[in-house]
Amino acid sequence: MKRARVFIIMTAYPCLKGAILMLRILTLAAVCLLTSRLAADRPSYTVARTDSKIVVDGKVEAAWKDAPSFGAFKFPWWKEGKREQTDARMLWDDRYLYVLYQCDDAHISAQYTKRDERVYLDDCVELFTAPNPKTPKVYFNIEMNVNAAILDRYHPPRGKGKELPQWDATGILIKVSIDGTKNDDSDTDKGWVLEVAIPFSDFKIATGKDSPSAGDVWRLNLNRCGGETNAQYSQWSPSGTTRPSFHVPEAFxxxxxxxxSAPALAKRNWKAAGFESQAGFFKLPRGTTLGACSAVDTDRDGNIYLFHRGAKPIICLDSKGNYLRSWGDDLIGKAHGLRIDRHGYVWATDIKHHVVYKFSSTGKLLLALGAPDRAGESDSQFNQPTDVAFGPNDEVFVSDGYGNSRVVKFDHRGKFLTAWGTAGKKPGEFNLPHTIVVDGKDRVIVGDRENDRIQVFDLEGKRLAIWPGFAPYGIELDAQQRIWIADGRAQQILRLDENGKVTQRLGNKGSNSGQFNLPHMLAADKHGNLIIAEVGNKRFQRLLRR
Known part of the structure; x- marks a missing residue:
């Protein structure tokens, strides 16, 4: 028996050795595949140069308003709680790398005050960078909390088990301003701003240079973490790990x-995008004050219909922006979505009265779907309906979003046909279906806003695809069936390809021309010009295609 066992082991050993070798090859291939995917998905940001003096005071001064935003941070490990956004911007001069973080935060907290304490447990922002492209795994991390305390580390190549070398960034300037009360959960805060200037000399140990030159490329990531209540774990460039981990230089x-400069960079970017923001286009009657601007659409004659939360909520202009008429004071409680169907009828959703209205182009009420002031989930009720779309046979699709989590389908006369969707995160479930369109392929495209994704269905509600990675407040199809998104979290306008991949990003957060503050919904006219309805700036902005 012993000899037999030895024989079996000896004959099996080559097979075992081969299996181990194959396992190593497969593991290496998987790592290479993950690395290549991370490289392909890495975002890019252009840092504008500033020649004006930046005063580090924790305030959003004029120099920052034109600086491009990094866009909405991603929440790769989110499970529950409110996702509180971070708007980050960057500038540079010969001496400093400047970073501004604007953090939404309902409950601001911080305990640590000394250097290299566990500041990441407090409300905290971080900068990780590998500044030398020749050594992409040699990186620095600088972590800063609401108390302006920092934790900093340098990660050079080192043997297994060896300690990190002692390294302290010197000359860093940090200021924090808080809109709220720190360490007091009895009230609701608005947020905080952290402004930092980091001397380039701190990175010379890795770069060998006193400061970068124009055209230099660094690998970098920005993160946010910590907080006593509703802890945040978000990133500019997701690490691709199953658990929160920021020390992944491959994913920077x-x-x-x-x-x-920032203004010159913005002008170049808009020119490259093929658009120009057109100021002064909308000519409203004297004394008109716009409320939060919720939606907009155009008809086949080029007339523009504006929908806002103020007096005369539906305003009609001609194709040149001249005022024609307005209506809705006696019906509309709170404006939300507005669409024009192929027959020229105007459809509007009212999230106060739980009703979808159909008007003639002159404002005559033709149909009302829903039970006024009676929210519900029956075939004849809505609970804060958000948007409306139209099928190939004039079917009407309503995203019934704030109170319910479903899509409701009617025939052209308003007869209920079907509904689908429940609250949740799984495929086919919704967390605020906020906007809806039907494209030329008869795909029902639904903006699942709080799940940061679009879900695509056929006309009967069969799920076809999920497109993640953005917050679709509004969706529009232009005359060429190009898909445009108003991303109210990133404060940008996105263009998607037919498979949901982002191919173009326009603008960033702000109130200047070409900037957006909560872009809510949008429209494209027959010439390809875009009109954006902004809730935050209480304005409509026209982007002229060049």
Missing amino acids: GRIVFSKL
């Missing part, structure tokens, strides 16, 4: 140092 994004 890229920043490019530009010689252009």
